[in-house]
Amino acid sequence: MAEDKEHLILETARRHFVQNGYAATRMQEIADDAGINKALLHYYYRSKEKLYDRILTETMDFMVPKIAGAMISEGTFFERLEKLIEQYISVLIEHPDIPFFILTEITQRKDKLVAEIRNRSHHFPAAQSFLMQMIKEMEEGKLKKMPPHQVFLNIMSMTVFPFVVRPVFTTVFQQDENDFKSMMEERKKFLLEFMKGALKPD
Amino acid sequence: MAEDKEHLILETARRHFVQNGYAATRMQEIADDAGINKALLHYYYRSKEKLYDRILTETMDFMVPKIAGAMISEGTFFERLEKLIEQYISVLIEHPDIPFFILTEITQRKDKLVAEIRNRSHHFPAAQSFLMQMIKEMEEGKLKKMPPHQVFLNIMSMTVFPFVVRPVFTTVFQQDENDFKSMMEERKKFLLEFMKGALKPD
DNA sequence: GAGAGTTTTAACCAAAAAGTTAAAATTGTT
DNA sequence: AACAATTTTAACTTTTTGGTTAAAACTCTC
Numbered sequence: 452m453a454e455d456k457e458h459l460i461l462e463t464a465r466r467h468f469v470q471n472g473y474a475a476t477r478m479q480e481i482a483d484d485a486g487i488n489k490a491l492l493h494y495y496y497r498s499k500e501k502l503y504d505r506i507l508t509e510t511m512d513f514m515v516p517k518i519a520g521a522m523i524s525e526g527t528f529f530e531r532l533e534k535l536i537e538q539y540i541s542v543l544i545e546h547p548d549i550p551f552f553i554l555t556e557i558t559q560r561k562d563k564l565v566a567e568i569r570n571r572s573h574h575f576p577a578a579q580s581f582l583m584q585m586i587k588e589m590e591e592g593k594l595k596k597m598p599p600h601q602v603f604l605n606i607m608s609m610t611v612f613p614f615v616v617r618p619v620f621t622t623v624f625q626q627d628e629n630d631f632k633s634m635m636e637e638r639k640k641f642l643l644e645f646m647k648g649a650l651k652p653d
Numbered sequence: 654m655a656e657d658k659e660h661l662i663l664e665t666a667r668r669h670f671v672q673n674g675y676a677a678t679r680m681q682e683i684a685d686d687a688g689i690n691k692a693l694l695h696y697y698y699r700s701k702e703k704l705y706d707r708i709l710t711e712t713m714d715f716m717v718p719k720i721a722g723a724m725i726s727e728g729t730f731f732e733r734l735e736k737l738i739e740q741y742i743s744v745l746i747e748h749p750d751i752p753f754f755i756l757t758e759i760t761q762r763k764d765k766l767v768a769e770i771r772n773r774s775h776h777f778p779a780a781q782s783f784l785m786q787m788i789k790e791m792e793e794g795k796l797k798k799m800p801p802h803q804v805f806l807n808i809m810s811m812t813v814f815p816f817v818v819r820p821v822f823t824t825v826f827q828q829d830e831n832d833f834k835s836m837m838e839e840r841k842k843f844l845l846e847f848m849k850g851a852l853k854p855d
Numbered sequence: 856g857a858g859a860g861t862t863t864t865a866a867c868c869a870a871a872a873a874g875t876t877a878a879a880a881t882t883g884t885t
Numbered sequence: 886a887a888c889a890a891t892t893t894t895a896a897c898t899t900t901t902t903g904g905t906t907a908a909a910a911c912t913c914t915c
Contacts, residue, residue: 604840
């Protein structure tokens with residue numbers, strides 16, 4: 452029972468912080484939502500900031516290895532790109548609020564976020580190696596020559612952005628969660644084909 | 654002098670709301686930053702919410718016609734795409750915080766935002782017409798056949814997303830504002846070429 | 856059933872922030 | 886100079902929110 456409540460609090464807090472950000476999250480609401488009282492909240496987690504820090508750290512612990520892991524596979528550039536897109540979108544379908552969470556708190560808590568990113572610098576080589584292979588295959592003529600960082604930005608944009616705008620998107624186009632999910636499923640294959648077309652040498 | 658102060662307050666409030674969002678913005682900070690006192694703030698704008706609403710409305714009045722206007726030009730699909738990318742990125746270079754602002758307040762004030770979007774439904778045909786031409790040229794074989802809404806999402810992603818992640822991006826890659834600006838300038842031409850490669854029929 | 860650990864109750868405190876007020880001071884206009 | 890409009894001053898109230906406390910109640914284990 453004890454760890455149950457402790458865990459329940461953490462998961463409820465996660466939902467609130469991730470969906471609403473730090474400033475807009477109320478301790479009372481977390482308590483109400485978890486069906487417990489504020490006193491217990493502070494019994495387990497001393498303060499709002501400590502609770503938030505824990506969520507941020509756990510989120511980074513979860514996401515960074517996923518992204519990095521998706522970039523360090525073996526094979527040709529397109530084989531690696533396929534894994535990256537496939538794995539990345541799959542994780543985001545499961546956790547669609549995380550990109551927005553990370554972005555929301557940039558302005559407020561940029562220093563904290565950047566520190567968390569820097570703490571995980573051992574994952575940086577994954578992105579490096581992915582970029583290097585892109586550059587190599589461009590030089591070998593297997594891919595059309597273009598600015599690698601712009602291409603990288605394109606890949607990131609096209610995978611992550613839909614999840615960032617999801618709340619507007621689904622509302623404006625009157626989609627439900629399942630419509631969006633299946634559009635993102637379709638998107639895995641589509642994005643790879645799209646990138647192949649764009650990067651194929653003339 | 655009178656309208657000066659009124660205007661100064663509005664512009665200062667705009668900066669704060671746009672950069673920090675509603676919840677994290679303090680009326681006192683707006684007053685301090687504008688070099689006036691809180692009393693005057695309420696003398697002109699009755700409450701925080703009214704002030705915020707005004708900023709949101711003005712922002713939408715500014716952005717929606719810009720985006721729509723960029724989509725309704727004449728010419729071939731690629732001519733129209735060129736204008737869209739060129740105009741859209743130019744506006745965002747001038748107002749890099751706006752995409753983030755709009756996104757930040759989705760979760761909190763989604764209803765307000767969606768209402769503001771719906772109020773401007775007379776601009777929807779612009780996007781419609783842009784999509785229609787894409788579909789037409791796909792059917793004529795001038796463009797490779799692919800899901801039009803996915804292509805549209807790609808265009809939006811690649812134009813807007815860089816501005817959303819700009820704060821992390823510049824920090825992590827130790828860029829300054831000018832580095833970012835020139836990267837976005839380069840991006841105008843790059844994106845068009847990229848899209849041409851991706852959409853060219855085999 | 857004794858005792859440790861957990862949870863609730865209910866009231867409370869302190870700080871932050873929004874908002875109000877009234878009088879005085881300043882500025883602009885004629 | 887007189888008057889109206891603007892702006893400041895400074896103290897104040899109210900609301901919201903994070904955080905605390907102490908006692909009681911409950912639960913689980915031995």
